[in-house]
Amino acid sequence: MNPIKQHTDKLRISGLRPTKQRLAICKILFDRKETFHFTIDTLKKIVEKSNFQKISTATLYNTVHAFEKKGYLKQISLKGNKTYFDTNTKKHHHFFDEDLSQLTDIKNENICVKNLPQMPSGKKIKEIDITIRIANNNQKQKSN
Amino acid sequence: MNPIKQHTDKLRISGLRPTKQRLAICKILFDRKETFHFTIDTLKKIVEKSNFQKISTATLYNTVHAFEKKGYLKQISLKGNKTYFDTNTKKHHHFFDEDLSQLTDIKNENICVKNLPQMPSGKKIKEIDITIRIANNNQKQKSN
DNA sequence: TTACACTTTAGAATGATTATAAAGTAAGAC
DNA sequence: GTCTTACTTTATAATCATTCTAAAGTGTAA
Numbered sequence: 001m002n003p004i005k006q007h008t009d010k011l012r013i014s015g016l017r018p019t020k021q022r023l024a025i026c027k028i029l030f031d032r033k034e035t036f037h038f039t040i041d042t043l044k045k046i047v048e049k050s051n052f053q054k055i056s057t058a059t060l061y062n063t064v065h066a067f068e069k070k071g072y073l074k075q076i077s078l079k080g081n082k083t084y085f086d087t088n089t090k091k092h093h094h095f096f097d098e099d100l101s102q103l104t105d106i107k108n109e110n111i112c113v114k115n116l117p118q119m120p121s122g123k124k125i126k127e128i129d130i131t132i133r134i135a136n137n138n139q140k141q142k143s144n
Numbered sequence: 145m146n147p148i149k150q151h152t153d154k155l156r157i158s159g160l161r162p163t164k165q166r167l168a169i170c171k172i173l174f175d176r177k178e179t180f181h182f183t184i185d186t187l188k189k190i191v192e193k194s195n196f197q198k199i200s201t202a203t204l205y206n207t208v209h210a211f212e213k214k215g216y217l218k219q220i221s222l223k224g225n226k227t228y229f230d231t232n233t234k235k236h237h238h239f240f241d242e243d244l245s246q247l248t249d250i251k252n253e254n255i256c257v258k259n260l261p262q263m264p265s266g267k268k269i270k271e272i273d274i275t276i277r278i279a280n281n282n283q284k285q286k287s288n
Numbered sequence: 289t290t291a292c293a294c295t296t297t298a299g300a301a302t303g304a305t306t307a308t309a310a311a312g313t314a315a316g317a318c
Numbered sequence: 319g320t321c322t323t324a325c326t327t328t329a330t331a332a333t334c335a336t337t338c339t340a341a342a343g344t345g346t347a348a
Binding site for chain 1: 219220221222223225227239241242248250251252254255256257258259260261263264266267268269270271272273274275276277278279280281
Binding site: 162 | 303304305306307313314315
């Protein structure tokens with residue numbers, strides 16, 4: 001099946017009309033092998049470059065949040081003021097390269113946390129986020 | 145030694161003048177047994193309540209950033225637009241209670257990550273952040 | 289083709305954070 | 319103690335990400 005048809009179906013199934021803006025965004029987000037990590041403004045640049053026309057910031061926020069709500073995107077926990085999204089919605093963790101401000105998925109699916117402490121009573125684990133912050137070898141190491 | 149003197153010394157050693165604003169902030173941040181997790185606006189409220197006078201937002205940002213740079217505070221990785229700080233600067237991890245938007249330190253110091261993947265070449269681990277997101281038992285569990 | 293609900297959009301509004309520049313203050317020299 | 323100077327605080331403006339609003343545009347089912 002061709003990708004446009006796939007995206008159209010996916011949107012319709014989700015109760016979202018397949019508009020040309022949403023299809024352009026789908027093409028960029030989901031027609032790729034590797035997972036994609038992005039902020040709204042990087043996505044905006046890419047959409048506008050690939051489509052040769054402007055797209056409203058509000059549309060990008062609307063669409064990305066709609067996709068997140070439908071489970072097609074995940075928001076990522078990070079220091080800093082900008083929100084990052086991830087096209088990989090499976091349970092997984094991240095490297096964050098401090099030199100490049102760049103996220104990558106941790107490939108190893110066996111990574112896990114050992115010696116988990118007891119939960120506060122009545123509470124249940126919803127999610128575990130692990131971020132491994134990395135940087136060039138030659139920079140000063142954090143103490144402790 | 146009395147705490148005021150301690151804070152005065154700490155500030156002077158760090159090359160920061162012990163002003164009354166900085167001492168008020170020190171008192172709130174460091175005169176406590178438990179670690180303290182806060183945002184700028186919660187800190188502002190507490191400072192103003194305990195001192196019976198207003199403090200400028202700019203001063204809070206300046207001071208908190210100065211303390212962070214000196215290693216007396218740590219910024220915390222989290223989803224969302226607000227920056228959280230932590231008075232515990234040792235290596236440790238967090239629970240984040242989604243119902244209360246509240247952070248707590250994970251007491252168990254033996255918590256660790258197993259099966260770490262290989263680093264990208266030339267890069268070194270700076271820090272590992274683990275956040276365990278928790279919520280009441282009765283709420284819907286995330287799929288996958 | 290029409291009608292209507294859903295979308296997109298520009299621009300305004302909001303909220304967190306940072307910059308600015310003027311007034312205030314700590315601290316060492318005298 | 320007084321002066322001087324560099325460091326601080328402050329109110330306010332500026333910036334940046336994000337959300338809101340309401341008007342114009344568009345997909346879809348009848």
